[in-house]
Amino acid sequence: MVSYNKALKGVDIIGVPSDLGASIVGSNEGPFAIRNCGLFSSLKYLAKDVADRGNIAVSLREEIYAEMERHHPQIFVHGDRMFSTHSPGFEVVKTYLDKMFAALAREVVACLQSQRLPLILGGDHSLSMGSLRGVYEVIQQRSQRLGVMWFDAHLDGHDSQSSISGNLHGMPLGALLYGDPLLGIKPLCDPQDVVIIGARSVDRGERERMEDLGVHIYGLDALSSSGGLDAVIATLKKDFFTKVDAVHVSFDLDVCDPQLAPGVSTPELAGLFERDIYRLMRMVALSEKLISFEMVELNPRFDKDRQTAKWACEVILWALGSGV
Numbered sequence: 001m002v003s004y005n006k007a008l009k010g011v012d013i014i015g016v017p018s019d020l021g022a023s024i025v026g027s028n029e030g031p032f033a034i035r036n037c038g039l040f041s042s043l044k045y046l047a048k049d050v051a052d053r054g055n056i057a058v059s060l061r062e063e064i065y066a067e068m069e070r071h072h073p074q075i076f077v078h079g080d081r082m083f084s085t086h087s088p089g090f091e092v093v094k095t096y097l098d099k100m101f102a103a104l105a106r107e108v109v110a111c112l113q114s115q116r117l118p119l120i121l122g123g124d125h126s127l128s129m130g131s132l133r134g135v136y137e138v139i140q141q142r143s144q145r146l147g148v149m150w151f152d153a154h155l156d157g158h159d160s161q162s163s164i165s166g167n168l169h170g171m172p173l174g175a176l177l178y179g180d181p182l183l184g185i186k187p188l189c190d191p192q193d194v195v196i197i198g199a200r201s202v203d204r205g206e207r208e209r210m211e212d213l214g215v216h217i218y219g220l221d222a223l224s225s226s227g228g229l230d231a232v233i234a235t236l237k238k239d240f241f242t243k244v245d246a247v248h249v250s251f252d253l254d255v256c257d258p259q260l261a262p263g264v265s266t267p268e269l270a271g272l273f274e275r276d277i278y279r280l281m282r283m284v285a286l287s288e289k290l291i292s293f294e295m296v297e298l299n300p301r302f303d304k305d306r307q308t309a310k311w312a313c314e315v316i317l318w319a320l321g322s323g324v
């Protein structure tokens, strides 16, 4: 049993050591860095039944390059841009991603079906394309309504057409909201039940497209005005938690201020600090509706003295009720 969610029998850690969705490498080292901060033993204080299911198999970039060369002998410039959706070799990348996302979705389904909370450690944010597919599979079987809380400096609301970079970690939420034929993703999220918290690096078109559909965006402007966080928490309690049956939290560490969490691939100035996150995670724990949690975008290469990895552990523990 987890201290603040009686419906959960235990917690299963799942690592996704992949940075294939990002042009900046290094977030593949995230799961190792978080585990090395003693996550497992800390979780044991909160939930007696904690298991680590290990990592999802992720192919090496080098292996994928070699496969690309076989299909596209004319491609000889190897670089991180090769993984962009605009790359001529993307269909090769996609076969690897599909395998990885399907494996993650299967693991998530297995956890949820045994009333356990999948605690997913990324990895870049594109992993949500796999994790949320698994969560929705179970939610639909149960005829339930899922709320998605997306903590992020960015909206991640592009699709493979609208994205300038073609980086997959900038499009997981867009793909899940609109569907994306190139990525083979059908629309899964109900926009009304998606909240984005902490966004501050936003394309106007991306924001308007999401808001027109009904996605609730609580950007840094809403959170930093006087009484802003109080108002957002009150609104979420009234209009979000009461309406959904279960909640998935997707926590991109770049939602935090870079002074607090420097170890991310795409830092953005002026983010959330400890007290804000504490209050938001306490609300999640007290709701008793959390069914899955992912911690993404930790990039240990940019971390300072493991500060971001330790902080990531703290956020996880709060979400599971350690600060209640």
Ligand SMILES: [Mn+2]
Pocket: 125, 152, 154, 156, 169, 252
């Ligand atoms: Mn993100």
